[in-house]
Amino acid sequence: MxxxxxxxxxxxxxxxxxxxxxxxxxxxxxxxxxxxxxxxxxxxxxxxxxxxxxxxxxxxxxxxxxxxxxxxxxxxxxKTWVNADDLELPAETPSPSAIDSLADCIARALPHCPREDADILFECDLNGVKQTDYAQHNGLTLAATKARLRRARMRLRERLVEQCHYL
Incomplete structure (x- = not known):
């Protein structure tokens, strides 16, 4: 066999x-x-x-x-590798970076978000507080914190699209 x-x-x-x-x-x-x-x-x-x-x-x-x-x-x-000497790089432009522009838009949008959304976004995404620490400090489970943060991010995204025309 x-x-x-x-x-x-x-x-x-x-x-x-x-x-x-x-x-x-x-x-x-x-x-x-x-x-x-x-x-x-x-x-x-x-x-x-x-x-x-x-x-x-x-x-x-x-x-x-x-x-x-x-x-x-x-x-x-x-991934295909190319010789960097063969690349024609575009000329640098002094325009503001997309990150700076997005950061400005977020700073303008956050005050218009619901307090609960603004708090979790500010703490976890901007201040780098771990979700486990946020959950413990606010009397939430980790699962509830993750869900709340996901929903807050979705609502912030909608606000950014509406307010700053980001996709």
Whole structure:
């Protein structure tokens, strides 16, 4: 009887998460063939490390982590290098940078945001307070803090589009 390289734990995890992994890759690479090739590499890695894989408490997390790293590695491999001496660089212009312009717009928009949004955006995004520290200081769970910050960022983005015409 031939030795099989399949492991039931890998097969079960693969069946449960393959479509989700494929959608994840398609979102980033936009190419079905490239996504399938990357997924084959992920599957091969799982098989190569089957003893450890079968002991994982969360195989889905492992699969997504390896899938993400495979995609990043592929992007690095595909990078084409050019000789910097061959590049024609545009002349520098003294116009204000987009970052400065965006920073000015944020400074003008923040006071018009709801107090709760302005507070979390100011603390976490501008002052660099860790979300865990913000949650603890404000009597929130980390999940609630993350959700509140995400919603505040979405509302700020809408405000920036409206007020400063940023997309």
């Amino acid at each position: 031939a030795h099989t390289t399949k492991a039931p734990c890998i097969e079960d995890a693969w069946q449960a998460h393959h479509q989700e992994l494929c959608r994840f890759l398609l979102k980033y690479c936009g190419d079905r063939d490239a996504a399938d090739e990357l997924l084959q590499r992920v599957y091969a890695k799982a098989l190569a490390d089957r003893a450890n894989f079968c002991q994982l408490a969360t195989p889905k997390a492992w699969l997504f982590k390896v899938t993400k790293h495979q995609w990043i590695d592929e992007k690095r491999r595909a």
